[in-house]
Amino acid sequence: MRKKTVAGNWKMNLNKDEAVRLFGEIELRSEDVQDEVNLMVFPGHIYLDALLTARSYSSRILIGAQNFHPAEKGAYTGESSVAQLKQLGVDAVLIGHSERREYFGESHAFLKEKVNAAISHDLIPVFCCGEPLEIREKGEQEEYVQRQLEESLFHLPVTDFAKVVIAYEPIWAIGTGKTATKEQAEDMHSFIRSLVQLKYRQDTSDRTTILYGGSCNPSNAEELFSMPNVDGGLIGGASLKAEDFLQIARKR
Numbered sequence: 001m002r003k004k005t006v007a008g009n010w011k012m013n014l015n016k017d018e019a020v021r022l023f024g025e026i027e028l029r030s031e032d033v034q035d036e037v038n039l040m041v042f043p044g045h046i047y048l049d050a051l052l053t054a055r056s057y058s059s060r061i062l063i064g065a066q067n068f069h070p071a072e073k074g075a076y077t078g079e080s081s082v083a084q085l086k087q088l089g090v091d092a093v094l095i096g097h098s099e100r101r102e103y104f105g106e107s108h109a110f111l112k113e114k115v116n117a118a119i120s121h122d123l124i125p126v127f128c129c130g131e132p133l134e135i136r137e138k139g140e141q142e143e144y145v146q147r148q149l150e151e152s153l154f155h156l157p158v159t160d161f162a163k164v165v166i167a168y169e170p171i172w173a174i175g176t177g178k179t180a181t182k183e184q185a186e187d188m189h190s191f192i193r194s195l196v197q198l199k200y201r202q203d204t205s206d207r208t209t210i211l212y213g214g215s216c217n218p219s220n221a222e223e224l225f226s227m228p229n230v231d232g233g234l235i236g237g238a239s240l241k242a243e244d245f246l247q248i249a250r251k252r
């Protein structure tokens with residue numbers, strides 16, 4: 001039985017006070033979210049330390065970084081390494097978000113390096129994949145997502161792959177209010193799981209967490225999460241309000 005995961009990607013939103021307050025509210029009010037739900041937040045990079053410091057000792061909320069550079073160290077102005085994030089106390093990293101692929105030109109090969117760097121420092125890689133609208137309209141979404149996984153993720157040996165969380169985020173649904181239907185999400189999630197089974201093993205594919213992202217909110221989370229292969233969500237806009245985020249986390 002897979003545990004559900006609900007992760008909030010705060011992107012480049014909130015100031016420091018707002019970020020610390022939001023984290024505190026989520027932490028305080030997460031008590032009525034079932035124990036079997038994993039909670040994760042990805043705040044703005046410059047607030048990671050503040051949140052890690054504010055996090056209570058017994059907190060159930062994992063804190064992740066939205067970005068990093070795969071090199072161990074070096075002349076990469078403005079970047080952070082996984083070693084630096086690990087030392088800070090970060091638990092997870094986002095890799096392959098469509099915004100990083102599109103606006104920062106992160107290639108399949110670069111994302112593969114990021115995956116390797118995260119694994120080598122024992123950070124949970126949350127690997128995002130998903131197709132743009134024109135690909136969906138041509139009906140080529142499966143080939144598109146398969147390539148993303150094959151180029152950047154499926155090189156991992158099974159023991160490392162077991163640490164990865166996959167997030168399927170159709171680009172046409174991100175921040176648009178136009179969420180995938182539960183059938184569209186389930187079709188892609190079950191396709192991804194079948195690829196994992198082919199590449200690895202049945203027990204690995206049974207255990208792989210596959211999140212849905214793209215305009216997921218308190219009104220549509222329940223039907224999306226009711227699908228057998230949807231193991232929770234990677235939430236953008238709706239994760240910026242504690243009540244909305246927690247309402248999503250309470251959906252089964």
Ligand SMILES: O=C[C@H](O)COP(=O)(O)O
Pocket residue numbers: 009097169173174175176177213214215216234235236237238
């Ligand atoms: O990482 C989160 C996704 O990009 C979804 O964002 P959204 O919920 O605002 O559509």
